[in-house]
Amino acid sequence: MKNKFYITTTLPYINADPHVGFAREIIEADVLARFHRLLGEEVFFNTGTDEHGLKIFRKAKELGMETQKYCDQKAAEFDKLKSALNLSYNNFIRTTDEAHIKAAQEFWKLCDKNGYIYKKNYKIKYCVGCELEKTDSELVDGKCSDHPNMELETIEEENYFFKFSAFQDKLLELYKNNPDFVRPAKRFNEVKRFVELGLEDFSISRIKEKMPWGVPVPGDENQVIYVWFDALVNYISALGWPNATENFEKFWPGVQLCGKDNLRQQSAMWQAMLMSVNLPASTQIFVNGFITVDNQKMSKSLGNVISPYEMVEKFGIDGTRYLLLAGPNFGEDFDITWEKLIEKYNADLANGLGNLVSRVIKLAENFQFQVLGTTFNDEFSNLIDKLELSQSLEYIWKIIDEDNKFIGDNKPWELIKTNKEKFEEVMKKLLEDLNLISQLLIPFMPETSQKIKKALETKKLEEVLFQRIK
Numbered sequence: 253m254k255n256k257f258y259i260t261t262t263l264p265y266i267n268a269d270p271h272v273g274f275a276r277e278i279i280e281a282d283v284l285a286r287f288h289r290l291l292g293e294e295v296f297f298n299t300g301t302d303e304h305g306l307k308i309f310r311k312a313k314e315l316g317m318e319t320q321k322y323c324d325q326k327a328a329e330f331d332k333l334k335s336a337l338n339l340s341y342n343n344f345i346r347t348t349d350e351a352h353i354k355a356a357q358e359f360w361k362l363c364d365k366n367g368y369i370y371k372k373n374y375k376i377k378y379c380v381g382c383e384l385e386k387t388d389s390e391l392v393d394g395k396c397s398d399h400p401n402m403e404l405e406t407i408e409e410e411n412y413f414f415k416f417s418a419f420q421d422k423l424l425e426l427y428k429n430n431p432d433f434v435r436p437a438k439r440f441n442e443v444k445r446f447v448e449l450g451l452e453d454f455s456i457s458r459i460k461e462k463m464p465w466g467v468p469v470p471g472d473e474n475q476v477i478y479v480w481f482d483a484l485v486n487y488i489s490a491l492g493w494p495n496a497t498e499n500f501e502k503f504w505p506g507v508q509l510c511g512k513d514n515l516r517q518q519s520a521m522w523q524a525m526l527m528s529v530n531l532p533a534s535t536q537i538f539v540n541g542f543i544t545v546d547n548q549k550m551s552k553s554l555g556n557v558i559s560p561y562e563m564v565e566k567f568g569i570d571g572t573r574y575l576l577l578a579g580p581n582f583g584e585d586f587d588i589t590w591e592k593l594i595e596k597y598n599a600d601l602a603n604g605l606g607n608l609v610s611r612v613i614k615l616a617e618n619f620q621f622q623v624l625g626t627t628f629n630d631e632f633s634n635l636i637d638k639l640e641l642s643q644s645l646e647y648i649w650k651i652i653d654e655d656n657k658f659i660g661d662n663k664p665w666e667l668i669k670t671n672k673e674k675f676e677e678v679m680k681k682l683l684e685d686l687n688l689i690s691q692l693l694i695p696f697m698p699e700t701s702q703k704i705k706k707a708l709e710t711k712k713l714e715e716v717l718f719q720r721i722k
Contacts, residue, residue, distance in 0.1 A: 257288040257295045258506025258535075260487055262514055263302035263347065265383075266326035267311045270333055271550060272588070273543045275560035276576040277509050280538070280641060282339045283577065284507070286695035287636050289340075290628075296503045298490040300345035301327045305383050305479035306458075309465035319465050323348055336561055338569050338698060345490045347467075347483050355489030356482045357470045360456075362529040364470075368415040374455065375408040382513070383479050385455065398513055412457040412475065419524035423447045426523060426533055434519050435638065436583035439512060439539040443519045454521070456481040484522045488531070505535045509639075512539050512583075538639045541585035558588065567597055570697035571718060574601060577641045577696060594721050601718035604652050605689075608659075609704055612682045613713045615664050619676075621683045623708045626691040636695070648692050655685050683708065 285297040303323040312322035376385040381399030434440035457475040466476030491500040510518045545556040563572040579586035635644040667675035690704035707713045
């Protein structure tokens with residue numbers, strides 16, 4: 253019986269176009285999904301769009317559009333990433349899907365039945381940018397640090413609350429029993445500290461009159477479910493929970509990817525929500541750093557937003573996948589500029605991999621070689637399992653760099669005339685290495701891997717793999 257593997261990204265909020273931060277997250281998830289398929293496992297790979305809440309409602313209103321129509325249009329832009337980045341996800345969930353809405357309501361009912369939902373009056377400072385309430389200690393100069401250009405709003409109303417405070421001990425026990433539950437370790441320490449300091453119950457509904465765009469609260473037509481509480485349920489509604497449970501029983505719990513601004517929601521709030529309805533916690537949560545442009549946060553007002561579609565236009569699909577994966581160690585912030593990206597593309601892809609393939613295939617024209625399958629060794633597999641994808645790529649590029657040097661040192665174009673035996677020995681090594689490189693690249697750069705494999709079989713390279721960019 254095949255092992256099962258479930259991987260899900262967060263659902264990006266559709267008030268803006270897809271950006272490279274999310275593109276990197278979904279490519280990372282794609283690498284994991286492809287890797288586990290290569291291991292012979294059955295994989296469920298989920299992504300989608302988060303479509304409820306105040307930001308969406310206001311954006312649609314601002315554009316003079318029906319909110320659902322606006323959501324349909326934006327969701328399509330995110331689903332286009334599948335072909336643009338050659339992604340292999342097999343599920344795209346939208347929080348406006350009928351099945352998801354029913355699942356979110358069922359989750360609410362169960363949580364309520366188990367005694368974890370109550371109603372009270374409250375007053376908070378609220379950041380619409382984060383769709384989160386903010387305490388004074390979280391503010392910098394009275395503003396949200398992630399959205400300093402947005403004024404905080406004061407919300408004063410009667411809403412439903414989730415008894416988050418009831419889960420402090422259970423969460424700490426979960427963390428203690430799963431020492432790798434959140435990666436990297438510094439983010440795990442951060443969420444542990446947050447839980448250790450004590451948890452406050454949080455609001456999970458809004459008055460419908462003020463915020464009509466959301467899932468109706470079961471049994472109370474005057475309130476809608478707060479965007480986070482609804483959206484997080486997608487990780488299980490995507491698997492058919494609570495009605496069609498075959499996939500849910502097969503694949504849950506799973507691995508989740510998110511950005512560091514999602515740390516608490518994914519590794520504390522969502523885990524407590526699962527506990528409230530007696531469902532197993534997630535398997536593991538990987539937390540990305542941010543992508544900055546020239547050491548500044550990407551923003552439309554600064555005009556420094558880099559779109560994944562622009563990157564594909566300039567570097568091709570696999571070039572883009574490589575450049576977004578070959579950054580710093582997992583979890584660190586990643587600073588990019590067009591100049592840095594072009595420099596890396598030319599050095600690693602045009603001069604490095606492209607050059608090696610072109611030289612070896614040219615020399616191998618009349619050389620007999622059997623293309624063999626290969627398996628991933630433990631060192632390489634462990635790097636992928638830990639999502640240390642830049643280190644996995646360094647592992648491959650070490651072979652590429654050594655082989656380019658090996659060609660320069662041994663000059664096989666001279667050996668073919670002077671020492672046939674030595675020439676064959678050199679070519680055997682280079683072809684075996686190229687075969688290995690093509691196998692190791694499958695999860696990262698699937699098209700390039702296929703082209704190298706074909707070139708090894710036919711001893712012809714139909715096109716230059718990576719054209720140098722001036």
